[in-house]
Amino acid sequence: MAVEDITSGVLQSINASSILSSxxxxxxxxxxxxxxxxxxxxxxxxxxxxxxxxxxxxxxxxIPLVKFTFYFAAIYYILASIFxxxxxxxxxxxxxxxxxxxxxxxxxxxxxxxxxLTVVERPYQIGDKITMGGYYGEVKDIGIRVTRLVTxxxxxxxxxNGSIFQKSVVNVNAGNLEMMVVIDLFIDPSCDANLAMNILxxxxxxxxxxxxxxxxxxxxxxxxxxxxxxxxxxxxANDFRYExxxxxxxxxxxxxxFSKQGIKPPKIGVLERDAVQFP
Amino acid sequence: xxxxxxxxxEDDSYQELYGFDETLKTIKESIDKLQIEGRSNIAxxxxxxxxxxxxxxxxxxxxxxxxxxxxxxxxxKDKTLFEALTRSGGIVLVxxxxxxYTRKIGGFQMxxxxxxxxxxxxxxxxxxxxxxxxxxxxxxxxxxxxFPLKIExxxxxxxxxxxxxxxSCEWEMSFEEEQTIQEEKILQFTRIPIEVKPLKxxxxxxxxxxxxxALKSRLPDRFKGSNKKETVSVEDKVFNRxxxxxxxxxxAAKAIWMRSVPRAEGAIKPGDIIKPQYKIDLNYxxxxxxxxxxxxxxVSIEELNGIIDPNANVNRSVHDLERTGLISVENELLSIMxxxxxxxxxxxxSMRLVW
Numbered sequence: 178m179a180v181e182d183i184t185s186g187v188l189q190s191i192n193a194s195s196i197l198s199s200x201x202x203x204x205x206x207x208x209x210x211x212x213x214x215x216x217x218x219x220x221x222x223x224x225x226x227x228x229x230x231x232x233x234x235x236x237x238x239x240i241p242l243v244k245f246t247f248y249f250a251a252i253y254y255i256l257a258s259i260f261x262x263x264x265x266x267x268x269x270x271x272x273x274x275x276x277x278x279x280x281x282x283x284x285x286x287x288x289x290x291x292x293x294l295t296v297v298e299r300p301y302q303i304g305d306k307i308t309m310g311g312y313y314g315e316v317k318d319i320g321i322r323v324t325r326l327v328t329x330x331x332x333x334x335x336x337x338n339g340s341i342f343q344k345s346v347v348n349v350n351a352g353n354l355e356m357m358v359v360i361d362l363f364i365d366p367s368c369d370a371n372l373a374m375n376i377l378x379x380x381x382x383x384x385x386x387x388x389x390x391x392x393x394x395x396x397x398x399x400x401x402x403x404x405x406x407x408x409x410x411x412x413x414a415n416d417f418r419y420e421x422x423x424x425x426x427x428x429x430x431x432x433x434x435f436s437k438q439g440i441k442p443p444k445i446g447v448l449e450r451d452a453v454q455f456p
Numbered sequence: 457x458x459x460x461x462x463x464x465x466e467d468d469s470y471q472e473l474y475g476f477d478e479t480l481k482t483i484k485e486s487i488d489k490l491q492i493e494g495r496s497n498i499a500x501x502x503x504x505x506x507x508x509x510x511x512x513x514x515x516x517x518x519x520x521x522x523x524x525x526x527x528x529x530x531x532x533k534d535k536t537l538f539e540a541l542t543r544s545g546g547i548v549l550v551x552x553x554x555x556x557y558t559r560k561i562g563g564f565q566m567x568x569x570x571x572x573x574x575x576x577x578x579x580x581x582x583x584x585x586x587x588x589x590x591x592x593x594x595x596x597x598x599x600x601x602x603f604p605l606k607i608e609x610x611x612x613x614x615x616x617x618x619x620x621x622x623x624s625c626e627w628e629m630s631f632e633e634e635q636t637i638q639e640e641k642i643l644q645f646t647r648i649p650i651e652v653k654p655l656k657x658x659x660x661x662x663x664x665x666x667x668x669x670a671l672k673s674r675l676p677d678r679f680k681g682s683n684k685k686e687t688v689s690v691e692d693k694v695f696n697r698x699x700x701x702x703x704x705x706x707x708a709a710k711a712i713w714m715r716s717v718p719r720a721e722g723a724i725k726p727g728d729i730i731k732p733q734y735k736i737d738l739n740y741x742x743x744x745x746x747x748x749x750x751x752x753x754x755v756s757i758e759e760l761n762g763i764i765d766p767n768a769n770v771n772r773s774v775h776d777l778e779r780t781g782l783i784s785v786e787n788e789l790l791s792i793m794x795x796x797x798x799x800x801x802x803x804x805x806s807m808r809l810v811w
Contacts (some may be wrong), residue, residue: 224806354808379561382596385744385765389595390811415808426765434561 191422199255206251210244214318217243221304230420232354233445237303241296241319248321284339286287288322291338296317301348306356307419313363315417329421349417355388356417360410360427365441373408373440380431381410386423388413405443472623474706475616476511479607483515483582486605487547495580500554501590504753505707505794506609508584512551515582522546528555530789531752531759532566541573547598549582554752555588560763567593571602588751588810589748611704614695621695621713631690632723644655672700693726701731703798706734711794732795734780736803741768742776747809749783750800755792772773 219228222238256262288297296319301307305316307326312334314326323335350356360381364373382389389395397411414423435441473480475493479500486496502508509527516525524544526537530557541548556567574581583603585593593599600606612620622629645662687694702709732772738746745764749755760770774790779784782796792800 225802229805316734376561379564383559383561383563383763385740388808388811389592389597394595430561 198259200413201443202251202255202259206247210247213243213247214240234302234350234352234354238299238352241292244319245296245321284337285322285409287339287342288337291341292321293318295338295341300346301350302352305352306349306406306420307414308349310334310338310340310344330428331399336368354416355393355413356420357411358414358420358423360412362408362410362428362431362435363405363443364408364435365443366401366404368406368407368440369438370406370408373406373435373437374399376409376434376438376440377410377431380427381412384412384423384426384430386415386419386426388415431454472560472619473507473510473514473637474620474623475513475612476705478516479511479609482605484518487518487580490547490580495601496576496605497574497581498583498605498607499590499599499606500584500609501587502580502609503587503705503749504797505705505711505791507706508609509551511609511799512549512582512584516549519547524548526550528552530754531555531754533556537566538569538573539689541570541577545579546581547582551584552586552753553583554586554593557589557593557671558759558763559592559748559751563763567597571597571599574602575669586751586753588703588747591811592751612699612706613704614692614699614708617698617702617704617706617709618695620693621709624710631694631725632725633690634725634727642667675688690726694729697726697729701729701804702795704799705794707794708797732799734782734796734799735781736782736799738776738803738807741765742773742807743804743807745770745773745802746777746782746800749777749790750792750804750810754789756788757790758788760790 196343201311215234217240221233226232226236229414235363253267256266256267262375279400293303300323301316302310303316303319307316309324312326314328314332314334316324317327317333319338321338326336328334348382360377362373362377364370374397378395380389381395381397387395389412393413395410396410398409400407400409410427412423414420483498483500486498489496490695500508500511510526512527521568523546524540526544527541528537529553553567553570556644557564581603587608590599604712624639624731644665644667698709698712701712712732714730715732716728716731717724745760745768748760748763752759757770757774764770765771774783774785778785781793782800786792801810
């Protein structure tokens, strides 16, 4: 009975005027969310945030929240005010709509739910560097359906939000701007590994991109392989946007010093194919 | 042109120390306990221009017959320091220990040797450090273990600043209120250019900037942290303003005073004190260079060349920094302008180079 009431009520209120009003409300929600996103993005890049102990990610995490609030408020307004559906009917209608979507548009529904869960649970936020759906990059946008990542080679990848249900998401900085960077250098086994470790340590700690503090320590490790030695440095980049600059800076200066000190790379052909992985 | 009212004497040798009584007392107590509790090395950590060298001079007077003073004035490159350290006994004062390292590969050897020397010595070391260098180095070396007593120099209050400025003036000062009370704007709008990519245009967006000093001056007394209705003298208003602008740093306060007072015609008014303001917009390499100068306090271009990326043009960056009034170049040595210290610190915090 109630279902019939809702259906007939909704059908009766569908006319040119209500459709137009709904479109205007949706357009308004879209425009408002874009404006807020733009303003928050601008604000997030304001350098003075760092002075007051905030960073761009703390501001950017508001973006999906604002966006979702606008869209859900718009949908609620359309259903409640334009189509005159009462609250109890609205709950019933949502259930019906959900079931319909569940059967017909399973993937879309899963992506939307994934988007909502992302906003609530925050496994990642806008500005974080993540690996999702097999792609690595900085999160540029969390939309209703997809999450957009910018990869290190500047490609924009849209990963469906539903993929968080199927695959793990790796978040390398978890809301912080600092990011641990692992730098591997391979040297010939006949070379002085202690000297190489010391040089790599100093190249790491003197880098202009490093963040050094009690919370952000560094470590230098060495592993012996049959035909080479791997010297590994782990340190925090000041800002994950400098991830590759940091790696380059340390590697370049360490190798310049290695060559001065007679430390040589392994002989050609002895590096295992999988020794260096990206990222 | 310098006004006939007040000129800061450049020679600091006969100046009194202001604001460090408690610090001096702590150091004295620590020295007195040496016989009973054994040695405890002290690190005095401070911002540039905060008067740590002058303080060390006072410390030298506590046990003059048993104290060796070693003042480092530039980057230490040879072993003469260690010869001097070997000859010294009792209490050893080492000023400006940040001159013992360079932020480059192989640049920590001297500091490492120095710390090893201290660890194996039976003498007591009282050392001074630049706070930015200290913060960096304490993540690399166990400084806190080697110097169990770390003293951060306090910022001066307005009375200390007043005493310091007035004691170094050669003439009697007079103060007066502004003739016409200039209403300072609490809220001012500065226009910043924002590129709007979809429109392919750059818009000048007004951004509000609060003047907290003006705001504070207009607050009723009950909001200023005091229940008593106090009448602030003109003199105090002048020095309160100096305190706000210098953040209690003696060197910055002196520099601001020197820049401000020549403007005064006749008596000094609160409005004569000029707030140092800089428009700083640097790329990362330039900001890092500025950070290095801040940490080293005094460094030559030649020394910077070994620290800064060879692809970055040090000479051009130095020229830019000098032009914006952030650094000065004297006898080929670069140093921060004292009055720009806190603007630089804020900017480097925003660039995440200082934390």
